[in-house]
Amino acid sequence: MNGYKNTQAGTKAAKSCREQRKDSDNYPENENSRTNLLNRLYDEAAGDPRIFWENRATELLSCSRRWDTVVEGDFATGGLRWFSGAELNASVNCLDRHLQNGRGKKAALIWQGENESDATVFTYEMLHREVCRFANVLKKKGVAKGDCVSLYLPMVPELVVAILACARIGAIHNVVFSGFSSVSLQARLHQCKSKILITADAVNRAGRALPLKANADEALDDCPDIKSCVVVRCSKREVQMVPDRDSWFHEEMASPDIGDQCPAEEMAADDTLFILYTSGATGRPKAVAHSTAGYLLYVMYTCKVVFDLKEDELFWCTADIAWITGHSYSVYGVLGLGGTSLIYEGIPLYPDPGRYWSIVEKYKVNIIYTAPTVIRALMKFGTAPVEKYDLSSLRLLGSVGEPINAEAWRWYHDIIGKKKLRIADTWWQTETGGVMISPLVASPPEKAGAAAHPLPGISAMVVDELGQQVERGRPGRLVITSPWPGMFKEILRARKKTDRRGGAVTSTGYDTGDGARKDQDGYYWITGRVDDVINVSGHRLGTVEIESALLTHKSVAEAAVVGIPHSLKGQAVYAYVILKSSFEQSGELLEELRDHVRAMIGPVATPDVIQYAEMLPKTRSGKIMRRVLKKIAADEYEHIGDVTALADPSLIVDLVEGKKKH
Numbered sequence: 066m067n068g069y070k071n072t073q074a075g076t077k078a079a080k081s082c083r084e085q086r087k088d089s090d091n092y093p094e095n096e097n098s099r100t101n102l103l104n105r106l107y108d109e110a111a112g113d114p115r116i117f118w119e120n121r122a123t124e125l126l127s128c129s130r131r132w133d134t135v136v137e138g139d140f141a142t143g144g145l146r147w148f149s150g151a152e153l154n155a156s157v158n159c160l161d162r163h164l165q166n167g168r169g170k171k172a173a174l175i176w177q178g179e180n181e182s183d184a185t186v187f188t189y190e191m192l193h194r195e196v197c198r199f200a201n202v203l204k205k206k207g208v209a210k211g212d213c214v215s216l217y218l219p220m221v222p223e224l225v226v227a228i229l230a231c232a233r234i235g236a237i238h239n240v241v242f243s244g245f246s247s248v249s250l251q252a253r254l255h256q257c258k259s260k261i262l263i264t265a266d267a268v269n270r271a272g273r274a275l276p277l278k279a280n281a282d283e284a285l286d287d288c289p290d291i292k293s294c295v296v297v298r299c300s301k302r303e304v305q306m307v308p309d310r311d312s313w314f315h316e317e318m319a320s321p322d323i324g325d326q327c328p329a330e331e332m333a334a335d336d337t338l339f340i341l342y343t344s345g346a347t348g349r350p351k352a353v354a355h356s357t358a359g360y361l362l363y364v365m366y367t368c369k370v371v372f373d374l375k376e377d378e379l380f381w382c383t384a385d386i387a388w389i390t391g392h393s394y395s396v397y398g399v400l401g402l403g404g405t406s407l408i409y410e411g412i413p414l415y416p417d418p419g420r421y422w423s424i425v426e427k428y429k430v431n432i433i434y435t436a437p438t439v440i441r442a443l444m445k446f447g448t449a450p451v452e453k454y455d456l457s458s459l460r461l462l463g464s465v466g467e468p469i470n471a472e473a474w475r476w477y478h479d480i481i482g483k484k485k486l487r488i489a490d491t492w493w494q495t496e497t498g499g500v501m502i503s504p505l506v507a508s509p510p511e512k513a514g515a516a517a518h519p520l521p522g523i524s525a526m527v528v529d530e531l532g533q534q535v536e537r538g539r540p541g542r543l544v545i546t547s548p549w550p551g552m553f554k555e556i557l558r559a560r561k562k563t564d565r566r567g568g569a570v571t572s573t574g575y576d577t578g579d580g581a582r583k584d585q586d587g588y589y590w591i592t593g594r595v596d597d598v599i600n601v602s603g604h605r606l607g608t609v610e611i612e613s614a615l616l617t618h619k620s621v622a623e624a625a626v627v628g629i630p631h632s633l634k635g636q637a638v639y640a641y642v643i644l645k646s647s648f649e650q651s652g653e654l655l656e657e658l659r660d661h662v663r664a665m666i667g668p669v670a671t672p673d674v675i676q677y678a679e680m681l682p683k684t685r686s687g688k689i690m691r692r693v694l695k696k697i698a699a700d701e702y703e704h705i706g707d708v709t710a711l712a713d714p715s716l717i718v719d720l721v722e723g724k725k726k727h
């Protein structure tokens with residue numbers, strides 16, 4: 066069996082975690098002192114930003130060599146770089162320095178398996194040991210500084226161990242969501258040129274063990290660069306092990322030549338800590354690279370300023386670690402601060418819709434950070450599953466991933482927060498590294514659904530298509546107007562950009578690709594993407610990616626994908642498909658196409674609706690008019706707007722007729 070699983074029964078783990086959590090100091094105790102702290106930060110940020118960020122780095126980072134400059138370059142000229150000259154290691158910041166500060170016996174990571182009795186607590190000492198050992202395994206496999214290591218793992222502690230082991234030896238980690246298909250995994254492996262893959266036999270989901278190693282095997286069929294594959298045992302599922310390539314994680318870790326210590330590589334501030342794939346407005350997924358010093362500082366800073374994480378508190382970020390939310394707030398932010406992070410392997414509805422709240426009660430979680438899509442899914446079951454549990458340990462409720470609708474906000478606040486707790490509705494992106502806009506204690510009361518205010522040190526603006534600031538109350542796109550340490554490296558390197566779509570740097574700043582409005586009181590409201598990206602249950606999907614998947618099916622001549630509002634998922638995928646002339650429209654074919662997208666990308670991308678079309682609305686220059694398709698898909702026929710640019714306006718009637726059949 067897996068080396069970690071069942072090492073302690075759940076109740077024992079919960080008890081020891083409470084004992085091991087060290088009570089202490091150094092954080093402002095009450096709301097007044099916190100308000101003072103935030104006001105001080107806002108005042109300081111209004112001065113020289115270099116001094117502001119230098120002070121934060123001095124407070125929060127441990128570097129073996131101090132930086133020479135805080136920040137070089139700017140948006141207009143490019144070449145932005147943070148903390149040049151500094152040398153540090155992220156795993157040392159997350160582990161070693163806490164051992165030196167007397168936190169060795171404190172719980173660093175609590176893992177709750179989907180099966181109630183599977184749970185483990187790692188103290189900082191234990192986590193340090195496991196990380197060093199796995200770092201030694203990676204070295205034994207030939208991984209060196211600067212190499213990319215791909216991790217295709219479910220929410221098990223080995224994922225955190227592997228992430229920090231990569232950081233320790235200066236390898237760049239690339240975590241791929243375990244819900245992605247073998248095709249998606251393969252595309253990412255090809256792009257990042259990993260020589261090694263860490264995966265698991267299976268993913269435990271709702272009481273079943275779904276194959277994972279088998280997916281990895283399919284992906285590896287055409288990845289000759291991958292020379293080794295280390296497999297974590299998560300179930301009893303039989304798997305094929307390829308001789309000379311595959312080995313078991315627990316066997317590698319138990320090997321007598323693997324030591325408990327592993328010296329940490331000194332990394333330059335700007336060395337890449339990790340890459341993470343996300344969907345952009347154009348075509349295939351893009352790898353977002355984050356730096357070592359800037360990223361680490363920013364996630365620690367935001368973990369303090371947004372969540373006010375205290376020494377003795379337990380933080381539970383429910384996101385999968387494969388997303389940036391998990392990287393920043395299950396791993397680097399919380400562990401950087403020496404806090405305790407809880408991770409849960411399973412889904413919110415298993416074995417029943419009270420599961421999250423049973424975990425809150427069991428471990429006495431203080432801060433829960435989840436997504437509106439989860440809240441909406443749980444709301445459906447009413448208050449009974451919540452009322453069974455004692456949620457009095459909760460102090461703060463976080464939300465991320467998409468705008469939180471007023472109904473979900475209210476339920477979260479009233480039923481989970483008992484009308485007393487604050488909701489931190491945090492807006493940010495993979496590209497920004499950490500939270501950028503959120504209500505803070507010092508702000509006046511939250512408005513349900515407003516991400517509220519940029520954090521101290523962050524400047525934002527709402528602009529029109531020409532990049533001019535719009536008046537308060539009017540919609541526009543959200544631009545971040547001054548550099549911040551958590552910004553991703555590709556942007557740092559971008560010299561000049563003419564592309565005004567999402568994720569672009571202009572001389573005004575970083576264009577987020579999100580629509581926003583700043584109200585008369587100065588609160589920011591995020592209205593969703595303005596580019597070709599769909600947000601399904603908090604997963605960012607590129608329309609072009611899904612179209613490309615459809616186009617690989619033998620029957621499809623043309624495809625166009627748009628997002629439509631969905632009561633649970635936020636948005637759902639709606640696809641228009643034109644068949645090749647040799648294929649007949651049929652219900653079976655629609656099913657086949659849905660399965661095809663699921664297999665190509667993963668279940669999150671499966672279209673809710675596929676509509677057959679004879680033609681697609683295009684501009685005279687041949688661009689698909691997604692705006693029109695979106696309106697038709699959402700039944701908003703009256704608001705189709707200006708179609709004079711259309712080559713053939715009559716086809717709108719056909720599309721509307723087609724829609725009505727669904």
Ligand code: WT7
Pocket residue numbers: 343388389390464465466467468469490491492493494495496516577578579591592593594600603604605
């Ligand atoms: C996109 C980023 C941030 C980590 C999780 C997703 C949307 C995210 C909010 C929010 C409104 C939000 C935006 C953003 N988004 N949080 N609180 N309110 N919209 O990271 O996959 O990079 O997606 O998620 O559209 O651009 P991501």
